Amino acid sequence: MIKQTLFTVVLLITLGVFVWSVFRLRAFFKLTKPAYPIKNISARITRTLNVAFGQSKIFRKPVIGFMHALVFWGFLVITLGSIEMVFDGLVGSDRSFAFMGIFYDVIMASGDVFAFIILVFIILFIIRRSFMNISRFKGVEVTPKTNLDAQLSLYFIGFLMLSLLVFNLGYISNHSNEVLGVYPVSSKIIQWTSMDFGALQESGWWVHILLIFVFANYLPYSKHFHVFLSIPNVFLSNLEPLTKYPNLESITREVKLMLDPEAAYDESEEVTRFGVKDIEDVTWRNYMDSLACTQCGRCTDVCPANITGKRLSPRKIFVDLRHRMNEKGTLILKGEDDTKSLIRDYISEEEIWACTSCNACAQECPIEISHPNLIMDMRRYLVMEEASAPAGLNAMFANIENNGAPWQYSPEDRMKWAE
Known part of the structure; x- marks a missing residue:
């Protein structure tokens, strides 16, 4: 009963902090502008299954x-197994979902195997990031804080997998005659070592659960927020061809007025800013891209402007947008403002004009971020x-005007060349 009470308190604190983070982000989203309508659900599901899953x-x-x-x-x-652990903590039971039979065996076996595989891969990722000279892990936007964030997230994941294996080892040792589920890796470890891990079951359970709770609340402030947002980001991505840039409704309206002198001008309609200068001008889709960005650098790695030595880094564009929203969004919610803007204070004109609009970055992005759309909107503002x-x-x-x-x-004189 003490364990259930303690777990319930910890769970409520975790959910409370997470909900607070969600409402903070929701307030930031309210500062943005509308984007395209969400249509063609079947095509979105297909893209999500292909690109995300x-x-x-x-x-x-x-x-x-x-x-x-x-x-x-x-x-x-492993998330499926974690759901069972949370349920067990609330009701005070053990292996509550074992009634699912063979499906449960498959899930537990897969989770046990994947925990070992992920632990090995995380160690390799840490070595790779720490000691290998990977060009796309560099750039002005890759600060020491960013590198620390990446390393910390990897350690979180590594210890999550290690604690899960320890919990499985303890469970098998304590229930050797009646093990619910199948645990290929943990069973082999016990056979090879001939050790009794029974005393580690409870501590392994608590460490794993607490790491999940802490990691879940760390992610919204980390570059690894894509753990939550990558799948929704792909589902909500723009289904139009990459080279199709949306027209500004305000410009379309002005052109129609010019072509139709008898059209009535609506003075009550608010005059909006052309293009993007600061966070209030971006769409919710732009901001979601900045939150979901994995900062993997694949976009910058294929950018022809960056490859040829220009200052443009497509990854930096969205890193800067996220930082600027954290800065100015917080001020706006307090009823304050500053004299900075996304353009120039964060993103220079040189970066904006270096883009060739080839869409290599958008094509390469594993979560369907469209970098050129935001860059084109910043150009619109400048022009x-x-x-x-x-x-x-x-x-x-x-020349076009004249x-x-x-x-x-x-x-x-245009036909003189033919003569």
């Missing part, structure tokens, strides 16, 4: 992709609000 984009890097996919799939299986663009573009704009074409020739 199937990890199709991850396999473009076969070896590390396969390792990451196994970690992801293992997490899904349409500040008339700030590279000299070559300004000359082209002037001559109806990008070239500096009168429309009457």
Whole structure:
């Protein structure tokens, strides 16, 4: 009874902190603008099964992709076992879901095997991140704090797997005559070592549960928030072709007014800002991308601008958006403001104009983030609000306005080349 009471208190605290984090993020989302409507559910389910659950984009890097996919799939299986552990803690039982028979055996066996595999892979990931010179783990946005966050998350996952194995070892030792479920790895370890792990069952259970609770509340403030958001992010991604950029409704309305002199101008309609200058101008989809971003660097790794030495890093764009929302969003909710903006204070004009809009970053992103859409919206602000663009573009704009074409020739002279 004491264990149930203590566990219930810990669970309520965990849920309370997590709910507070969710409401904080919900308040930030309210500061953003609407995006595209969520339609074509069947196509979204297909994409989610393929990209999120199937990890199709991850396999473009076969070896590390396969390792990451196994970690992801293992997490899904182990989560089912964790749900049972939470239920056991609430009702004071042990192995409550064993009534499911062979399905339970498969889940427990898979979780036991995956716990060992993930533990081995996490050790390899830590070694790889700490000692191997991986180019996409570098960049101005990859600060010491970011590296510490990545290492801490890996250690969290590693100890989660280790504590689960310890719990399984203790359970098998204490129930050698009546083991519910199948545990291939743990059973082999007991056979090879001939040790009695019975005293570790209770401590293994508590350590595993507490690590789950702490990790769940750490994730919303970590770059590993994609553990929660990667699947929803893929489901809610834009189904339009990557090269199709949405038109601004305000511009469409202005063009229609120009073409139809008799159209009535609605003065009551609020004049919105063209493009994106700061967090109030981004859509909820942009902000969700920034939260879901795994910061894996695959986008920057394939960016032709970055490869050729330009300052642009597609990953940095969304890291900066998340940081700016944390900074200014908090101020806005307090009724305050600052003199900074996303453009220039976080993202320079040089970065914005370096993008070739090739969409290699969006194509490579394993969770369907569309980097060019946000970059194009920031360009729209620079051009349409500040008339700030590279000299070559300004000359082209002037020619289009004066001559109806990008070239500096009168429309009457356009056919002279044919002569």
